Amino acid sequence: MTTAPHSHSSNGHRTASDFDTQQSLARETTEGTVYNVSGGDWDEIAAAAVKSDDERIIVNMGPQHPSTHGVLRLILEIDGETVTEARCGIGYLHTGIEKNLEFRTWTQGTTFVTRMDYLTPFFNETAYCLAVEKLLGITGDIPDRASVIRVLLMELNRLSSHLVCIATGGMELGATTIMIYGFRDRELILDIYELITGLRMNHAYIRPGGLAQDLPPGAVDQVREFVKKMRKNLGEYDKLATGNPVFKGRMEGIGYLDLAGCMATGATGPIVRAAGLPHDLRKSQPYCGYEDYDFEVPTADTCDAYGRFLIRLEEMRQSLRIVEQCLDRLAPGPVMVADKKIAWPAQLALGPDGLGNSLDHIKKIMGTSMEALIHHFKLVTEGFRVPPGQTYAAVESPKGELGVHAVSDGGTRPYRVHFRDPSFTNLQAMAAMCEGGQVADVIVAVASIDPVMGGVDR
Amino acid sequence: MSEQKNPEGPGEPAGQSGQNGQEEAVPAQREDTGEVIGTRRGMFGADNGGDTTGYGGLVRTVRLPGASSRPYGGPDASEGYGEFDEIADELEGALDEQGLVPENVIEKTVVDRAELTFHIERGALPAVARILRDDPALRFELCTGVSGVHFPGDTGRELHAVYHLRSITHNRLVRLEVSAPDADPHLPSLVEVYPTNDWHERETYDFFGIVFDGHPALTRIMMPDDWQGFPQRKDYPLGGIPVEYKGAQIPAPDQRRSYS
Numbered sequence: 224m225t226t227a228p229h230s231h232s233s234n235g236h237r238t239a240s241d242f243d244t245q246q247s248l249a250r251e252t253t254e255g256t257v258y259n260v261s262g263g264d265w266d267e268i269a270a271a272a273v274k275s276d277d278e279r280i281i282v283n284m285g286p287q288h289p290s291t292h293g294v295l296r297l298i299l300e301i302d303g304e305t306v307t308e309a310r311c312g313i314g315y316l317h318t319g320i321e322k323n324l325e326f327r328t329w330t331q332g333t334t335f336v337t338r339m340d341y342l343t344p345f346f347n348e349t350a351y352c353l354a355v356e357k358l359l360g361i362t363g364d365i366p367d368r369a370s371v372i373r374v375l376l377m378e379l380n381r382l383s384s385h386l387v388c389i390a391t392g393g394m395e396l397g398a399t400t401i402m403i404y405g406f407r408d409r410e411l412i413l414d415i416y417e418l419i420t421g422l423r424m425n426h427a428y429i430r431p432g433g434l435a436q437d438l439p440p441g442a443v444d445q446v447r448e449f450v451k452k453m454r455k456n457l458g459e460y461d462k463l464a465t466g467n468p469v470f471k472g473r474m475e476g477i478g479y480l481d482l483a484g485c486m487a488t489g490a491t492g493p494i495v496r497a498a499g500l501p502h503d504l505r506k507s508q509p510y511c512g513y514e515d516y517d518f519e520v521p522t523a524d525t526c527d528a529y530g531r532f533l534i535r536l537e538e539m540r541q542s543l544r545i546v547e548q549c550l551d552r553l554a555p556g557p558v559m560v561a562d563k564k565i566a567w568p569a570q571l572a573l574g575p576d577g578l579g580n581s582l583d584h585i586k587k588i589m590g591t592s593m594e595a596l597i598h599h600f601k602l603v604t605e606g607f608r609v610p611p612g613q614t615y616a617a618v619e620s621p622k623g624e625l626g627v628h629a630v631s632d633g634g635t636r637p638y639r640v641h642f643r644d645p646s647f648t649n650l651q652a653m654a655a656m657c658e659g660g661q662v663a664d665v666i667v668a669v670a671s672i673d674p675v676m677g678g679v680d681r
Numbered sequence: 682m683s684e685q686k687n688p689e690g691p692g693e694p695a696g697q698s699g700q701n702g703q704e705e706a707v708p709a710q711r712e713d714t715g716e717v718i719g720t721r722r723g724m725f726g727a728d729n730g731g732d733t734t735g736y737g738g739l740v741r742t743v744r745l746p747g748a749s750s751r752p753y754g755g756p757d758a759s760e761g762y763g764e765f766d767e768i769a770d771e772l773e774g775a776l777d778e779q780g781l782v783p784e785n786v787i788e789k790t791v792v793d794r795a796e797l798t799f800h801i802e803r804g805a806l807p808a809v810a811r812i813l814r815d816d817p818a819l820r821f822e823l824c825t826g827v828s829g830v831h832f833p834g835d836t837g838r839e840l841h842a843v844y845h846l847r848s849i850t851h852n853r854l855v856r857l858e859v860s861a862p863d864a865d866p867h868l869p870s871l872v873e874v875y876p877t878n879d880w881h882e883r884e885t886y887d888f889f890g891i892v893f894d895g896h897p898a899l900t901r902i903m904m905p906d907d908w909q910g911f912p913q914r915k916d917y918p919l920g921g922i923p924v925e926y927k928g929a930q931i932p933a934p935d936q937r938r939s940y941s
Contacts, residue, residue: 314903326934489877641828
């Protein structure tokens with residue numbers, strides 16, 4: 224833009240046309256001052272607008288913001304409505320779980336890891352227990368019933384995690400009905416958790432070697448009831464959102480990340496499946512007997528938030544299929560390895576004051592068997608020793624590859640446990656998804672990543 | 682490991698020790714005796730005299746699984762030539778092509794619990810990662826990040842960084858391990874090869890103080906920016922809890938009497 228001469232302003236004839244952004248030339252004639260106002264080149268004006276810093280601001284979204292999924296801090300450099308740069312600030316929920324694990328026994332570790340990604344507690348527990356079992360070399364000794372119940376709980380957990388993702392994601396778009404539906408259905412699943420483990424979250428139910436206890440009476444019936452109900456309810460999400468033009472308008476083409484981007488940023492789970500790659504550890508590296516279940520891995524080729532939504536919806540249907548197969552597969556049997564040096568003496572029973580050691584067990588160890596008492600005491604306070612070495616166990620959590628790197632030095636406590644949390648890795652893709660887009664689309668993109676800060680920060 | 686004087690714990694391979702004249706009865710070891718990462722005294726691991734069991738004189742050497750010899754087998758724990766040998770052959774061949782000597786680059790190869798680990802000389806890490814990613818027969822597209830481990834007893838290689846690489850094409854997993862001494866905690870960054878390691882390396886720096894040379898912006902990620910020290914190192918001091926009873930204090934977790 225050629226700078227408009229400012230000299231004419233000095234004569235007092237300052238007019239509305241005397242703006243920097245306009246071409247105004249003044250000429251003195253016999254009739255007075257004549258202004259020539261001509262339009263500039265639009266490109267030059269746009270370039271000048273970028274150069275002037277008026278519209279360019281840095282916004283800190285979060286760490287306390289209702290639409291950032293917890294304490295995620297988004298640092299956005301925005302130019303008008305366009306995001307030119309986006310960065311994440313994390314660490315606001317860092318609780319040092321990995322360090323804490325090093326000062327507790329291997330069994331007590333489940334109580335910590337279940338709190339990492341608090342929406343996927345059973346996946347954290349299973350991944351951790353698979354790693355411990357691999358270190359112990361007892362992977363093949365886990366009873367079938369324990370594995371089936373693990374799969375059952377993981378698939379229910381996949382449903383509840385996806386429901387929260389869709390519910391909160393919808394709420395952030397303003398679709399509060401989806402939120403109500405999602406939390407309504409999640410409540411049904413939390414009721415099942417409560418029946419089986421006694422808690423709605425932070426279960427510590429899956430233990431190295433098997434499970435803390437068997438399914439309580441009535442659990443199978445309640446799960447069957449739930450599957451029936453959920454099949455009906457899942458259709459409502461389709462009706463409400465899948466074809467909804469407003470919903471599609473907000474989601475389609477937003478948060479774009481293609482396969483090359485996924486591989487570079489390490490994104491897994493629904494993000495990579497929305498880029499068309501049917502990568503699912505349940506199929507490629509089966510654990511807990513997933514190779515025996517009949518299910519499909521849905522993919523989409525849209526690479527966007529809408530594709531991820533559709534994949535989550537379809538994965539919930541597949542999870543229901545697996546849950547049903549689990550129920551059919553449940554055969555009576557033990558839920559803990561036979562090795563009494565590893566199996567925690569967790570003969571739990573529900574008493575009038577809540578869940579605790581069963582009275583029969585207490586009567587035995589306190590009244591009849593000194594050796595059983597010593598064994599109980601040693602195993603609970605000291606724990607079991609794990610041969611030195613390291614291992615990596617990974618499960619397909621609802622968010623992607625949840626990996627556990629566990630190192631033992633032969634002691635009764637973990638030497639080092641590192642969680643490769645999918646939320647942490649996937650969140651790195653946020654910048655690639657958001658830069659160049661609109662501010663409103665950042666919310667959609669972040670919601671489609673589905674990060675849970677408990678898992679990101681650990 | 683000749684300085685070892687005491688019987689090893691159960692489950693470990695019998696060493697060459699044997700003060701009781703049983704050298705001939707013990708079969709010769711197929712693998713080396715592993716990497717000694719520390720010595721443990723007494724029954725409770727507490728070094729401050731908390732052991733009242735009478736086992737205070739017990740000394741045990743802690744060692745990680747040592748180098749394996751060919752054939753490496755495969756993830757199904759099979760004997761004989763397997764998938765792991767294919768990976769090793771391919772990697773060694775590719776290193777040769779690039780003018781690197783495999784024996785210098787790969788310090789040792791460990792097969793333990795049906796998992797393959799290459800211990801890599803730290804300077805060669807980016808080259809090895811690039812080969813593993815790009816070679817059509819290897820194609821480890823996905824890096825699942827870095828995990829640091831601190832072995833204060835492993836003199837000269839106290840800080841370990843462990844990378845797990847996953848090949849979706851061939852459905853394989855391989856582990857790379859590099860080490861750096863406490864005195865010179867530098868490792869080359871892998872962000873150029875695997876951009877996903879950006880945050881992972883920041884996290885490892887934050888907790889272990891491993892400096893990844895070549896990282897675009899190596900700053901703390903979890904801890905506050907002005908934090909002092911690296912919390913996940915084993916020698917990081919932990920705080921005790923003052924109790925309001927006659928000035929007593931509950932010792933820090935690493936100072937307590939505990940089993941180990």
